[in-house]
Amino acid sequence: QVQLVESGGGLVQPGGSLRLSCAASGFTFSSYAMSWYRQAPGKERELVATITSVSAYTTYADSVKGRFTISRDNAKNTVYLQMNSLKPEDTAVYYCKAVRVGLVYWGQGTQVTVSS
Numbered sequence: 472q473v474q475l476v477e478s479g480g481g482l483v484q485p486g487g488s489l490r491l492s493c494a495a496s497g498f499t500f501s502s503y504a505m506s507w508y509r510q511a512p513g514k515e516r517e518l519v520a521t522i523t524s525v526s527a528y529t530t531y532a533d534s535v536k537g538r539f540t541i542s543r544d545n546a547k548n549t550v551y552l553q554m555n556s557l558k559p560e561d562t563a564v565y566y567c568k569a570v571r572v573g574l575v576y577w578g579q580g581t582q583v584t585v586s587s
Contacts, residue, residue, distance in 0.1 A: 473497035473576050475567050480581030483557055487585070491552040493567030493578055503571045505543055505550040509563035509583075516566070520552060524571075535561075557585045 479491040491507070504523050510516040520531045520541035529541050540553040550567055564580040 475569060475576055475578035477565065477567055477578045477581040480565060480583045482584045482586065484587050485558060485585055487557050488553070488555045489557065489583060491554065491565055491567075491581060491583070493550045493552075495548045495550070495569060495576075498569065498574075498576065500548040500569070501545040503569040503574075503576075505541075506568045506570065507541060507550075507552045508566045508568060509561075510566070510580075511560075511563040514563075519565070522550065554583070557583075559585045561585050 474496045476494045477491060479489060481489065483489050502524055504521060506521040507519040508516050509519050518532060519535055520539055522529050522541045522543050527543060531539060538556045543550045562583060562585050564582050566580045567578045569576040
């Protein structure tokens, strides 16, 4: 059974940091590109960051470049999103996604709230 389970969300003050984790099971994690998306209330889901399967090449949305870092540990079947210098506009539900040709899996999401 395929599972993607996000964790690490919560309430943080502006300027603070959080590290999200997404633990995968039920598929060959190392063969999949992994992405983080987010969806704020009333807005469409948007791509935040992606890391490829083999070369671990990373890409980021302009809004998070220089503040967020995506990484993966294939031995632990886990992808991470380190979020620094958080802003109120980063408030959203964050989802991880696994992609391989013809296959897409989503996690259930974790809430991140940035507020003083």
